[in-house]
Structure formats: structure tokens, C-alpha cells
Amino acid sequence: MQNSRFSPFVSSKNSISKVMLDVIIALLSLCAFAFYTYRIWFLIVLGSALGGAILTEILFSGIFLKKWKGILDGSAIITVLLLVFTTSPLTPWYVAAFGGSCAVLFGKILWGGVGKNKFNPALVGREFMTVFFPLVMSSGDIWSTKRIRYVYEVEWFNFIPNAHWAEFLNELFFVPTGALGEYSAVCLLLGGIYLIFRRRISWHIPVFLLVSFLSFLWIFEDQNLNYSLGGILLGAIFMATDMPSSPSSPTGKSYYGLMIGLVAGLCIQFGAGFEYMSYSILILNGFSTKINQVFMPRTWGTKIDWPKKTEEVFLLTLSILTVTFAVLSLHYYGYIPYLIYVYIIYIIFKFNFSFSKKLHQPI
């Protein structure tokens, strides 16, 4: 062949770092609120998780695998921020460092590096923390953060005469309870709008997720259901939209969002406690490849075979629900740790026999 190079000869100015930078920008206001509320406590958790993650990157990606290139692309920072945003400001520093390190190692590096992970690294890190530090992570103490709070409420909207509205707006901007990323619903939304505007995420996943989750709550109207608006928004906008672990076609994304909402609702209903968002997103992460196949866009000029498609979607939904109930049963009997042990063995095997040989392939 005469041609030594393939077209095109121009390219857009996109790069991984630019994508990552936008996500970090979107997360900054949440950092500000976390700092505003818990100051040094937030910095301790963030610092130790970041330290753990970066140390792991240098040790494994750099020294062990000799892939220095990707360390500074910003993906580790996002992983750590998201991880920290799901934890309490009272998380001990060594647990946070362990979480950051596991998120990077078991969530990303062992899959073969950035982009190849099948599960959201931040949530993987979080599950590792829960499983390996069960006493710390599930004690009630860790969430009694009142005594270390610097700010209890804001009164920014008290100038509004109607007290209800003022309170509502104040709380929309700031509620100091829950995990570190959940304090400001407005900032979460603004971050999401920024990312949609910059085309770093598409609206399908968050919108369908919220719609299906809220309709679930509405249908099974149950006062005891315990969820936090901030947590849901964090999950819908930042966790579920993690690029590598979510599907790529618009219809696939819509279905994926719908199913996360549904599974999250089921998890709450059947007693998964605080874990409802992590479980639902991780379960759907596992089906992402399959969703890409079933919800492949309709190729130009071709027709969709509706009966076949319906059957595929039906079977897919059935398997997602089966897995959900299996996970919920494991949760009920306290067997989730074994799931994590299996994951560890699986990923190490996979890395050893397959992923490590493909480190230099881009996909």
C-alpha cells in the first residue's frame, strides 16, 4: 500500500486531561462546601485518600508496570474526590488512605489502566473500605458529625418574608448532614449542568435515573424510606456517568439510568441501608457491555427487528433483577465480603493472564 498514514489529517483539540479537568472543575464547588462545613476534618480525609491513591499509582503504574504516562491525567484525582464525597468527615485517616489506594489499584490499574475498568473505581474503593473496616464503617458513631461541624445552617435566604420558602432555599443550598459530597444540592446540579454543557456527560443517565428513582418512591409511598437528595444527585450526576463503566449510546444510557433508579429503589425497599446507590450503580456497571450490545444505535438505513429487540431487553432486565435480588440476599445474610474476596481473586487472575499483556493496547 502506498499510503503510510491514514486519514484524517486534522483532529479536534480534545484530550483525556481536558475531559478530566472539566470533571474536576465541576467537583470544586462541592469541595468548597465540604471545607466550609468541616474544614480540617475534610482535609484530613481528602489528604489521606489522595496520598494513598497517588502512592499506589507511583508504586504500581510507575515502578511496577513502567507506565508513567497516565499518572498525571487527573483520573486518580477524580476517583479520590468521588470516593471522599461518599464518606463521612469522621472517617479515620488510615481507612481513607486504604480506600483511595484500593480504588486506584482494584478499580483501575488491575483492569489495565484508565478507561478499561468495568466498575466505577470510587465505588469499588468504597466497598473495600466497608468490607475491610466493617466496625469503623458501619458504626453509628461515624455519622454523628454534629460535634465537629463548623457550620450548622445557612441563613442566606432569610431576607425572604415567607419563612417556608426561605428555609427551603437555604436547605437547597446547604444541608450539613450525610457524606462529604452531599451538602449542596444546588452545587451538585450546577456541576451536572456544567458537564452537560461541556458535553462531558449526556443528560440521559442523570435524568432517567432521577425520574425512575423518584417514581419508584412515589409509587411505593413509604415514610420510612431513608434516602438523601444529595446522595442521589451525586450518584446520578457524577457516579453513574463515569465514562468507561457506563454504556455509550443514547438509548443505552437511558435504559441504564432507568434501571439504576429502579434497582436503587429496590435496594432501599429491601433494606440495603446506606449502600443503595453503590449497589445499584455497581450492579448496572456489570451489565454495561451487554447494554451496549442490546442498545446499539440503529445503523443508518437499516430497520430494527422489534420482536427480537423486545425479547433481548426483556431477558436483560430479567437478569439485572435476578442479580439485584441475589446481591440483596447476600447483603441480608452479611455475605457481601465474600463477593469482594471473589472480585479480588478474579481481577488478580485476569490481570495476570490477560490484562497485563494488553497494557499497551488502547482498548
Next chain:
Amino acid sequence: MMHIPSLKYKTKKQPIAELKEASVYRIPLQSYRSTLLPLVKIGDQILQYQVLAEDVEHQFAAKIHSPVSGKVIAIDEHYISLENDFQQQKITTEIIEFQQLDLERFVQVLKDFGIAGIGGAEFPTNIKYKVEGSEIKSLLINGIECEPYLTSDYAVMRHETEKLLKTIAVLNQIFQPEEIVIGIEKQHKELKKHFEKSFKNYPNLAIRIHLLTNEYPQGGELQFIKSVTHKEIPKGSIPANFGYLVSNVGTILAIYEALFNGIPTTERVITISGNAVNSIGNYRVKIGTPIRHILEELNIDAEDVDIVLGGPMMGKEVADLDSPIKKGSGGLLLFKKQQKSIENCIECGYCVDVCPQHLMPMQFVKGHQEDQNLLSQFNLDHCIECGACEYICPSNLPLMQSIVLGKVELQKMRYAK
């Protein structure tokens, strides 16, 4: 589809300039899916516009003619080389009575005068226009040059408006379409007024201008038909069967030369541009002009640059400076060499968003790399190789390489079965 900075302002305002004749021409024998058979021998004296080669085997592709008079000095499997004697002794061509042209005769004229789709693939126009039996609803004139940098079609529309309309009037008489539509990109909307002024001279034509968005790849035939008529035609089918006849403005100009002046396709307008040159513009160049000659004439230094024949999105890299301009080359572009570092695919889905054929391009990289079943599962056959996916990819994945080589693998797999 997506927006790409078009960079057409660089050459848009330039008139069509002429270029000094070269002393040697190399006439390409490769044609659309076939190789033409030379009709001349080394040492033959030839006249300008004489037929040099034709598709003897399939009687399918358009013939190719000599752009100058002179002598045949070499023939190999790819080129016939001519030495120009600068005498411009023309062969006498017949005068075509286009008032009484019927379809059969017209198609023969197209073939004899070497007219091929000028938009890149060089699809023989005589095949496209062979529409016996199918009613032509719309005659669509494609003035969308969606490739960045290129303005040769623009220059033709701007400066050869009369010729285009005269030819369109003949086509109208042969095909009797219900309507004629000229598609133009919004970024060139000044052309709309320009055309409409001339429409007054053709009261019998049901013709209109359709403005389309500046998206890439709007100019691809399938995308163009959809944008103008809302009809989605599958890849590989013949538009005429659906009642559409699509021709590029450059092709219409070539038909004009054949019908009104008896001149076969021996030259075309190309854009010379890129980020590594200054002397840029639109030039009328003879088919077979070696690229080296153009660079020398325009004092372009070709050290350390990537030279591309065609557009930046779908063009081919020029490895040999002695290779010539072909019927389908819309541009000669020079780019500064750039290093792209390939990162991991982050599954951002941008390639899926921009693919005009609604494919999932990243799957082809995986398919080419390890699991060939993915290639057919994700419909690689439907790819039109527009390059949009690789353009947008933040990780610079070798998508086009996987696509081109993947198609070869797919062919092999089919043969094996």
C-alpha cells in the same frame, strides 16, 4: 455529525487561477474499482483530448484522455507518462446536438468524455445516470463541500454559475425531474442570492437553493439526500431507484465542457491550502499534473510537511511527489507534521455521537485487535470512512486504521466461508 472549524476563509475569496503547463504528465490508470487498459504505446505521438485508456474488461469506468499533445514516454501498471510538446494540437471532437439528446446517447457521451464523480470516489457518472425505468423525482446538485479547507466547489459555484445552470437545463430536459435542488452550506449563504439572480434567465426550471447546516459529513451522498429530502437511503443502494439523482457541482462543470465545448475531462479545480503553506488558493489544474510540478510552480517548500491529496478528513497521504492530480482530487493540502500520542479509550462515546452512520466506532478497534466477530456484529460494512470518529477522539485512537484494515479482514473472512 459535528461541527469542524472549516478554515475555508483562507481560500474562499480567491478566483480560479491558472497554472503553467508541466513538461511531463502522468495519467492515472486506476479508476473506480477497475484499472483502465492503455490504448497507446510508448513512442506514440498523441493529440490533446485523445483517448489514452479505457475500461475494456467491464465497459464500466469512464475513459481517460490526454490533457496535452505530445509523446508517450512510459507506461507502467499505474500511469501513462506523457511528454508535453506545448503545441496544443487538438483532436477534432464531434459537436454534440444536446437539444436532441436522449438518455442512451447522453450516457454514452458521459463515458466517452471521461466524466466521473468529482467528489472523491470517482464513481463513473455514466453508471449513475443510467436510470432507465426509474422515475427521477428530484435532481439534487451537491454544492456541499464539507471537508475543511476545500473551496474548489465554492469557486466553481461562484465563478462558473452560468455554465452550471446551462448544464442543469440540459439535465432537466433529459430527466424531467419534478424539482431541482442545489444544496449549499450556511457558511456560504451569499451564494444563494448569487444563484437566484441567474435563475431569472431560466424561467422553465423548477429550481431552488437549499441551505444546509455546516456539519460534517453533510456532503456525503447519503447524508446529503437525507438533509434535503428527509429520506434515509441505506448504504450501497442506488439513489436513482428512490427517485434521486445526485451530482456534485464539479461534475456538472465537467459535463458542461463535454456538451458545449466538446472537451473531455482533462482538468479540474483544486484548492491548495493547509497550515504549512502561504501561497494558497483555487487553481485550474490538468489531470495528471505531477504534484512536484505544482509545488515548484508555487514555490512551496515541501520539506517536513505532510502532503495530502483530497480533503483533510478523507484524503490520502502523498508518498511520492511524482504522483499526479486525479479526477477525484479536490485539494492539495500541506500540513505541519504532528505527533499524536495514543492513549487508552475512555469510552467517552464521542465517536458514537458523531458517526453519521450511527455506528459504534470504538468497537472496530477492539474488533480489529482481538475479536473479529465484533466487526460484523457492529456493522462495519456500513461505515463510509468519513473520519469523523477519529477526528473527535480525545485519546487519538487509530480508528481509521482499524476500520480500513478491519474491512479487509471482513472480506477475507467472507471468502473463507
